[in-house]
Amino acid sequence: MTWLLLLQMSAVAQTGGGERLFAAQCAICHGQNGEGGRGPTLAQPVLPRAPDDAALTRVIRAGIAGTGMPGTRLNEAETQEIALHVRKLGQVAAAVLPGDVRRGEALYRGKGNCAQCHMIDRAGGTFGPDLSNIGLRRSPRHLRESLVDPSADVPRGFVWVRAVTNGGKTASGARVNEDTFSIQLRDSSGTHHSLWKTELRELRKELSKSPMPSYRGVFQEAELDDLVAFLAGLREAQ
Ligand code: HEC
Ligand code: HEC
Known part of the structure; x- marks a missing residue:
């Protein structure tokens, strides 16, 4: 023994x-x-x-x-x-992804309407994270999961907050800090917002939930392959 x-x-x-x-x-x-x-x-x-x-x-x-x-x-x-x-x-052959990059880009701009929320090369929306170098930051597996099940890998402790001030201004982002009187968020462009709760008309918190819609059922398997191939190739150096 x-x-x-x-x-x-x-x-x-x-x-x-x-x-x-x-x-x-x-x-x-x-x-x-x-x-x-x-x-x-x-x-x-x-x-x-x-x-x-x-x-x-x-x-x-x-x-x-x-x-x-x-x-x-x-x-x-x-x-x-x-x-x-x-x-x-690293001493392995680089994995070859099954998808087609150009078809993936077309889906990104067309059917997926991803640019509504995401930026690539400074073009697009700022609600979601900038994807200019997402291929450097995430693996293909994670990218695929982000599309079909965005809430699966929202980091523990991640709380998404949407706040509307009495003046009607909206701020949404990840909660950085909160106490009885105030709440601090960081929006998807990286800007910090510090808000007094008494000045808010609305404060919504969603635990472990991604504000990104799921594309399960929207894209066929082959289309997901194409999108993942496109995203994995976004490797703009910063
Ligand atoms: C309504 C806005 C919205 C749309 C439309 C949208 N996203 Fe997102 N997306 C987000 C937000 C917000 C996050 C950050 C929270 C999270 O990780 O789930 C995100 C996260 C992601 C991530 C993970 C980023 C990371 O750092 O891990 C990827 C990849 C992604 N989106 C790709 C896409 C693609 C591709 C499309 C189109 C098929 C799309 N998104 C459409 C809002 C959106
Ligand atoms: C909590 C998650 C996490 C852990 C734990 C972690 N990493 Fe990372 N690592 C990341 C992320 C996310 C990135 C991408 C950062 C970016 O560029 O946005 C990264 C990037 C890297 C890179 C750069 C890769 C490239 O493409 O250039 C190396 C190398 C690396 N990690 C090695 C390690 C090693 C070795 C360990 C263990 C000692 C480790 N990491 C632990 C999340 C993690």
Whole structure:
């Protein structure tokens, strides 16, 4: 029994600390094999935000400010082990998406009317997040899920707020803070709004609900493939 346990432990040690650390700290957002999830796919030969080893180490240590990529508290050796593992994940052929980019773009502009709420290259609405580099930020799986089930992956604690002031001005966005007297939101363009509750005519809060409509049933499977291929290709450098 003890002997078996020891054997197992040494096997774990040999599979590499990087893999274990990755499973514990990164897989929740990047997928067990780096295939991506809420975070982008890491199983690709070139990482746009981490093109060389120094950049990769920096990203793992400090995260990417202003994004969903958090920093870590790993020591030097652990950071190197994870970085090595990430590079190993990248030694695969880039996944080829089944959809057609141009058909996807046509659906985006036409049937989906996505530009009503989203901007690409500074053109479009500001209600939803800017999608100019969504292909860098999210994996294909997450993109697909965003379309058919927008509320599935609204981050825990995310509260969508819509407020109307007595003067008739509307502000909607994610709740940043709230107390008895006031509420602070950040709208989809990144602007902060601080509002006194006594000055509001209406205050609506929706927990874990996305304000984006679901496109389940609106698009056929093949159309979803096309849209995902189009979105995954949006990689404008900032
Ligand atoms: C809470 C979710 C989350 C966790 C945990 C997380 N990441 Fe990320 N990561 C993201 C998101 C989101 C991005 C995209 C940021 C952006 O550019 O908007 C990202 C981006 C990256 C990038 C840049 C990818 C590229 O295409 O250039 C690397 C590298 C990375 N993460 C590695 C890691 C590693 C290694 C870990 C574990 C130590 C980790 N991440 C943990 C969410 C996460
Ligand atoms: C009525 C406004 C509205 C329309 C129309 C709309 N969206 Fe959205 N979308 C949003 C909002 C708001 C969010 C942010 C909340 C969330 O993540 O669900 C969002 C989120 C997303 C995300 C996830 C972004 C991320 O950072 O993970 C993607 C991808 C997306 N939309 C693509 C589309 C596409 C493609 C279409 C058209 C087929 C579309 N949206 C139509 C409002 C809209």
